Amino acid sequence: MRKGTLKQILLLTDGCSNKGEDPALAAAVAYEQGIAVNVIGILEDEQTEQPEGLKEVEDIALSGGGVSQLVYPEVLSQTVQMVTKQAMTQTLQGFVNKELKQILGSEGSMEELEPEKRGEIMEAVEDMGETCDLEVLVLVDTSASMSNKLPTVKEALIDLSISLNARIGRNRFSIYSFPGKRKDIQKVLDWSPKLDDISSVFPKLTSGGITPTGPAIREAMYQFGKKSLLRSLRNDDERGIEETGY
Amino acid sequence: MMMNEASKKQATDLKPGTQITGKWHGKRYLIKKKLGAGAIGAVYLSEAGGQPAALKISEKGTSMTVEVNVLKSLGKVQGNRLGPYLLDVDDWVSPSGEAYSFYVMEYLQGKSLASFLQSRGSEWTGVFMLQLLEDLEKLHQSGWVFGDLKTDNLLVVDAPPRLRWVDVGGTTKIGRAIKEYTEFYDRGYWGMGSRKAEPSYDLFAFVMVFLHVSHGKRFEKGVNPERTLFKKLDEAKTLVPYREPLKKALQGRYHSSLIMKQEIAAAINHTRSRRTARQNKHKSPVLLEMGGISALGAVYYLISLLF
Numbered sequence: 001m002r003k004g005t006l007k008q009i010l011l012l013t014d015g016c017s018n019k020g021e022d023p024a025l026a027a028a029v030a031y032e033q034g035i036a037v038n039v040i041g042i043l044e045d046e047q048t049e050q051p052e053g054l055k056e057v058e059d060i061a062l063s064g065g066g067v068s069q070l071v072y073p074e075v076l077s078q079t080v081q082m083v084t085k086q087a088m089t090q091t092l093q094g095f096v097n098k099e100l101k102q103i104l105g106s107e108g109s110m111e112e113l114e115p116e117k118r119g120e121i122m123e124a125v126e127d128m129g130e131t132c133d134l135e136v137l138v139l140v141d142t143s144a145s146m147s148n149k150l151p152t153v154k155e156a157l158i159d160l161s162i163s164l165n166a167r168i169g170r171n172r173f174s175i176y177s178f179p180g181k182r183k184d185i186q187k188v189l190d191w192s193p194k195l196d197d198i199s200s201v202f203p204k205l206t207s208g209g210i211t212p213t214g215p216a217i218r219e220a221m222y223q224f225g226k227k228s229l230l231r232s233l234r235n236d237d238e239r240g241i242e243e244t245g246y
Numbered sequence: 247m248m249m250n251e252a253s254k255k256q257a258t259d260l261k262p263g264t265q266i267t268g269k270w271h272g273k274r275y276l277i278k279k280k281l282g283a284g285a286i287g288a289v290y291l292s293e294a295g296g297q298p299a300a301l302k303i304s305e306k307g308t309s310m311t312v313e314v315n316v317l318k319s320l321g322k323v324q325g326n327r328l329g330p331y332l333l334d335v336d337d338w339v340s341p342s343g344e345a346y347s348f349y350v351m352e353y354l355q356g357k358s359l360a361s362f363l364q365s366r367g368s369e370w371t372g373v374f375m376l377q378l379l380e381d382l383e384k385l386h387q388s389g390w391v392f393g394d395l396k397t398d399n400l401l402v403v404d405a406p407p408r409l410r411w412v413d414v415g416g417t418t419k420i421g422r423a424i425k426e427y428t429e430f431y432d433r434g435y436w437g438m439g440s441r442k443a444e445p446s447y448d449l450f451a452f453v454m455v456f457l458h459v460s461h462g463k464r465f466e467k468g469v470n471p472e473r474t475l476f477k478k479l480d481e482a483k484t485l486v487p488y489r490e491p492l493k494k495a496l497q498g499r500y501h502s503s504l505i506m507k508q509e510i511a512a513a514i515n516h517t518r519s520r521r522t523a524r525q526n527k528h529k530s531p532v533l534l535e536m537g538g539i540s541a542l543g544a545v546y547y548l549i550s551l552l553f
Contacts (some may be wrong), residue, residue: 059286077429078429084268089308093308110307110308110474111307111337111345114270114346115270115314115335115337116335118307118311119311119314119315119318119335121314122308122311122312122315126312128313130423159434159435162440162441163423163424163434163441164423164432165440166422166423166424166434166440166441166442166443167422167423168421168422168423224499242447
């Protein structure tokens, strides 16, 4: 059986967007394409209240079928890997619930099962999470206010790679920053199985106050599109060859 | 969203006297007091039919299911009580209509490792090391790794003093990615290895537990994490006898808890015999006797390990 690939965008930002389309809309579009959008809002150390701008963080993740979390820089590493894994479970569980609905009717969901059966299903979900392939596109906000947080972000991404590469399934990561020099996003690292070598490529700061989060998400979505389009073409070829054999 | 927050508050904020009735199995539990709260739900001391029990409750059904699965598989490890005994798993719908998942475990009463060693003496360190390694060996043999091994997840129950595991939520099948970890105890964080579930992962965390207890606090990793670890190990006075095996465990050089246990046991006997030899030189009858007693104790302990 061919195992599926989970696709995620991981957005790391510290504030609200101020240019282009509504990021929640862009996230909703991505979700419709089978890409979950997770958002981590990085707080300033002295921030105690949840600032108004970071409300957006939750909205984007909700529309994007992902997980959101507000954190202080010190706990970023643990949060990034936790959010990524939670989102994987959430997506897989979504599939399972859909299947259950088909089998059990509209009442079907994991909560409606007795604890013993739920346990068996959850074990299957965990197995899938361990063995499925995963593609994460990391989208880093590099507007001026993020400058002092970027070293921590780099640490957290290396840590994420340690966590995910302990899985049985394969991983592919890519990193984009926004705003880009001329475009909405800028490629930092092309799809690769590890993030160990990002120290050398980590972005130099783009100064300026614009944060085009919405356009950035949409552009990020296309990066999956390009690749999976290529692959689906390739797969079609393979199938074609097989079929001529019969 | 507001609703969500309100319900979260409730799961970790049950009033003593609250009656919880299981949706599926119908058992009743009376909430007595809160024992603790974490990322996934809260644990309460409860009472069912006059018997005390620990009840963990949360609105995060899936995470709870995962924990229950682990407790169940630990229960299947023959003839051993590695984690707390699982008594019941059920759902509860509160009077205001929110749904919660809960499970009930045996209620373990005891002291934290640090406070036990403080009151009864750090000489107990070696004994607890051997106990913990014995349990880890059994766990590893049955195909699991503890994962989130840390001081908070350990408890010393008394008479006779025995180190027990209270939270086994991080337990992971060997060969998979560690499910749950705490940075200070995680070798990935220290740059000392991967987050793959293998026995050496637990043995690294094992050393961190005793470094934590011995220094009385956690410490920063600094510019050179490996050097920091070895420095902290050298500074830990109560760990002097076990320095060599602990160092090997930090470097991931043990692939089995059994081998490490044997080397720790050897280290304990070595210090005991050395101490006895030194005391013999003094020719003090009282000290001689004491040395004899401790040697005898060591022999008894070894015999008890063999059977």
